[in-house]
Amino acid sequence: MTDQAYNFAYLDEQTKRMIRRAILKGVAVPGYQVPFASREMPMPYGWGTGGVQVTAACLVPEDRLKVIDQGADDTTNAVSIRKFFQRVAGVAVTEATQEATLIQTRHRIPDTSLSAGQILVYQVPIPEPLRFLEPRESETRKMHELEDYGLMHVKLYEDIARHGQIATSYAYPVKVEDRYVMDPSPIPKFDNPKLSNSPALQLFGAGREQRIYALPPFTHVVSLDFDDHPFVPSKADHACDLCDASDSYLDEVIIDDQGGRMFVCSDTDYCGGRRAAGHVGRLGEEAI
């Protein structure tokens, strides 16, 4: 049911070739930000046009696509991107992490382990991890080139000086294969360990900033820290109130006017899968 007004997956073949070249370069130099000529997409930048372009360049008709926003398949952003690709590529879609061949995500890595052959595409707002303290692009590029990364630790130092600990909890900077410092996009730091040594191919697209970068399968990724303030991939100290998982990232949800709250998996597919398998959390029965 592809809309015939468009080429497969919306972008023309020349553009896809250009984006694939950037992706290949990114794969060849893990963590390095490759510039690319970002195209106008029929959606605003905040909607992840970088990720959408990377997805469009990777899709083949046999793919099964999953799109998540903050872990959920049913948010507006996720639904419209999924519909977009159904319309312009006619690919099959799924909500099951294990069944998807390509997953586009914003702000999360699925809690179900990824496997070989899968591609995870991240939507990236600001690809430059050094941007906050050094606004000059010419300078940050030079810093990457020269591995001049003292500044990155200055940010963590400032965190500890101000808050007593490293307060950065999203977009926590990492070093890739002991070479490039990389922004993992605004995923919670809980997800950082999943970046490393993943059997899946991870691709990052920033539309407004026109950058693509990549982590090929089994890339070594380390979260930056200090010897006396080691990286901790923390999450809420609870189990999921629906499926009782204690190893998933949790969202806190207000459930009534009396300030009652519950903790639930942010990864809706993971939570649903566990409940289907018979796991029941503290509020499980009531909530279903």
Next chain:
Amino acid sequence: MTMTLQNLAKDQPLLSVQGLSKSYGTRIGCADISFDLFPGEVMGIVGESGSGKSTLLSCMAGHMAPDAGRVIFDTASGPRDTVQMAEAERRRMARTDWAFVHQNPRDGLRMGVSAGGNVGERLMAVGARHYGDIRDTATDWLGRVEIAADRIDDRPRAFSGGMQQRLQIARNLVTGPRLVFMDEPTGGLDVSVQARLLDLLRGLVREMGLSAIIVTHDLAVVRLLADRLMVMKDGHVVEQGLTDQVLDDPQHAYTQLLVSSVLQV
């Protein structure tokens, strides 16, 4: 044999500037400058506004590419012409072996980062990864430049001009550089603040045995700090020698004018 080489190395200049020239179009910035700086020596460069002091300093420190000439630095692996180095290598060397103190502390500090972070940056750039140690070193250095330890988490914006300049000095010296470039380090400060900063700099230079090149148009600064002096005019060096000799018995008419105009102030 090895002994001889080592002895030779000791007699080698730390920095050897040879025929350094830089023009801006048809205007001369500096022309055919040559001199040697030996370990532990402080060289002063004086001259009126526009005489080429900053141009020369920028060319030596690699901030600007000279049109001609060599800047040979005695690196860990022997003397190297830093002008010919790849930028990556020059920068790596600059952040370990060199330091640069700007006239305006805003050019040399990160204004959005705390005093401790400013001092710690060079430490972290060369691999320090223990927060407690970095903080201790930063505290120690703030003390050495007479900034109270309880200001360590304040941003430089909250500091006076003199404090900012002292912070810039601490930030530069914390990794024990072998050569320090300073462009008018006391410029833009009140006279009393200048005097205190000069005192402090003199103490640090002596204590650390620093090798330094200080650009200034203030003869009092070189009188206090510099072992040797170069006098520049219109991009050329018109006179050089031991500081006291040049100041007490200037040979060149321009130097005589410079010295006498200071005495009149």
